[in-house]
Amino acid sequence: MNAFTYRGGILCADNIALPVIAEQVGTPCYVYSETRLRDNYRAFAEPFASLNAMVCYAVKACPNVAVIRALASCGAGADVTSAGELERALHAGVAPDKIVFSGVAKTRAEITMALKAGIHQINAESIPEMRVIGEVAASLGLRAPLALRVNPNVAAHTHYKISTGEMGTKFGIDSTQLPEAMGLAKTLPGLDLKGFQVHIGSHLFDYNNFREAYGKLADMVRDWREQGFDLSRLDLGGGVGIPYDGQTQAPFGDYAAVVHATVGNLGCELAFEPGRRLVGDAGVLLTQVMYDKQGTAKRFLILDAGMNDLIRPAMYEARHSIWPVRECADDAQPADVVGPVCETSDLFGEFYLLPGVGQGDLVAILQAGAYGAAMASTYNGRPLIPEVMVSGDTFRVIRKRISVAEQIGWEE
Ligand SMILES: *Cc1c(COP(=O)(O)O)cnc(C)c1O
Numbered sequence: 001m002n003a004f005t006y007r008g009g010i011l012c013a014d015n016i017a018l019p020v021i022a023e024q025v026g027t028p029c030y031v032y033s034e035t036r037l038r039d040n041y042r043a044f045a046e047p048f049a050s051l052n053a054m055v056c057y058a059v060k061a062c063p064n065v066a067v068i069r070a071l072a073s074c075g076a077g078a079d080v081t082s083a084g085e086l087e088r089a090l091h092a093g094v095a096p097d098k099i100v101f102s103g104v105a106k107t108r109a110e111i112t113m114a115l116k117a118g119i120h121q122i123n124a125e126s127i128p129e130m131r132v133i134g135e136v137a138a139s140l141g142l143r144a145p146l147a148l149r150v151n152p153n154v155a156a157h158t159h160y161k162i163s164t165g166e167m168g169t170k171f172g173i174d175s176t177q178l179p180e181a182m183g184l185a186k187t188l189p190g191l192d193l194k195g196f197q198v199h200i201g202s203h204l205f206d207y208n209n210f211r212e213a214y215g216k217l218a219d220m221v222r223d224w225r226e227q228g229f230d231l232s233r234l235d236l237g238g239g240v241g242i243p244y245d246g247q248t249q250a251p252f253g254d255y256a257a258v259v260h261a262t263v264g265n266l267g268c269e270l271a272f273e274p275g276r277r278l279v280g281d282a283g284v285l286l287t288q289v290m291y292d293k294q295g296t297a298k299r300f301l302i303l304d305a306g307m308n309d310l311i312r313p314a315m316y317e318a319r320h321s322i323w324p325v326r327e328c329a330d331d332a333q334p335a336d337v338v339g340p341v342c343e344t345s346d347l348f349g350e351f352y353l354l355p356g357v358g359q360g361d362l363v364a365i366l367q368a369g370a371y372g373a374a375m376a377s378t379y380n381g382r383p384l385i386p387e388v389m390v391s392g393d394t395f396r397v398i399r400k401r402i403s404v405a406e407q408i409g410w411e412e
Contacts, residue, residue, distance in 0.1 A: 001034030009327040011364055018325050022362055024396060026303035028287040030373050034070050035389040041074040043049050044274055047256030053270040059085040059239045061275030061370040066389050066398035068092035079273035083110040104170060111136045115144060123149045123197045124174055127181055137190030138382055140401040144190055147197040147235050148173055148181055151194050154213040156201030159316045165200025165213060172383035181207060196220060199237025208257050214262035221266055234263055238273040243278040244367050245321040278368040283369025285310050292359045301334040306339025307346040308379040310372050314345040323368040328356025341380045349380055378407060
């Protein structure tokens with residue numbers, strides 16, 4: 001079911017008309033559908049039910065505790081990239097043995113916290129980091145359950161800012177250094193090597209990139225097992241894309257087929273770290289048109305939401321779908337949809353056709369659940385906006401607006 005549909009000409013989230021939320025909470029705000037979150041989790045987990053697999057939600061995509069809790073209640077674990085995210089996951093009730101810790105540079109304090117909490121796995125990204133994990137674990141009298149993040153040198157064919165699996169990016173251990181890393185894993189008493197992890201990038205459309213990476217991973221498992229290593233786990237990372245404006249995508253079943261074909265018969269316990277795929281289309285940014293500005297060359301619809309609320313268009317050249325909240329059959333004059341922030345890059349996109357939309361009207365920016373609120377800032381002295389969770393016939397504010405007065409209270 002799509003969570004955001006028109007009923008009687010009004011865009012709704014589940015059974016709640018968006019103007020009701022705008023009225024009660026104010027705009028701009030993020031609106032999530034709990035129904036959609038749950039559906040997305042089930043759709044992801046189901047194809048792997050026959051394998052020994054764990055789906056760990058990549059908390060960084062949308063770290064609101066209520067969102068983590070909704071997914072955890074369906075059975076999701078968590079993939080965290082910092083102590084802050086670990087704290088959020090634990091607070092939301094994710095069992096420690098379902099938490100994996102990724103991230104390029106974990107501090108001693110973070111490693112200590114993770115080990116004391118008894119998490120499922122720490123993914124090491126470099127040889128120096130392995131040494132620190134080993135030291136910290138040994139000092140606590142523990143052995144760290146470890147996976148090595150390998151850099152498979154695979155092109156991800158996504159935006160260069162979110163491509164992570166090629167030689168020359170800062171991520172993972174290159175194949176040339178893997179023998180040294182494996183030797184270290186065997187000798188350091190604080191390390192308990194369980195297996196490998198890969199994450200080749202975010203928002204991938206071409207599942208053949210996964211096929212290549214997972215194929216290489218399977219070969220590595222076979223090779224290192226022959227050399228006497230007991231490798232029981234594979235963490236396949238996240239990165240499965242979702243369709244944004246005007247895009248279509250191969251069915252998720254095709255991704256699942258790639259997993260089964262490449263690593264399904266190794267007898268490894270599998271982990272997945274999806275972020276965008278679970279939350280991306282479960283959230284919208286609800287915003288109001290402040291001004292309909294007819295310039296000489298162009299028409300601008302200026303929203304009350306800006307790049308500080310949703311930075312993906314400015315940062316990744318993303319084009320989100322934008323829908324009028326009140327459906328209208330009129331012809332539309334194209335407009336550039338922009339925010340109020342003093343930056344030319346505060347542009348959601350050019351030449352949108354939004355029938356019936358003018359000054360004072362509400363619009364919804366779709367696919368805003370992932371890397372939306374998560375990446376928000378207070379740039380231009382703006383408050384952090386509220387987040388709202390809709391659940392069938394009810395909704396609640398899951399993060400209040402952080403007023404400027406409150407921010408000033410943190411200063412001086
Ligand atoms: C960002 C990230 C993810 C989640 O990526 P999505 O594209 O949102 O699925 C998973 N694992 C790691 C290590 C990441 O850095």
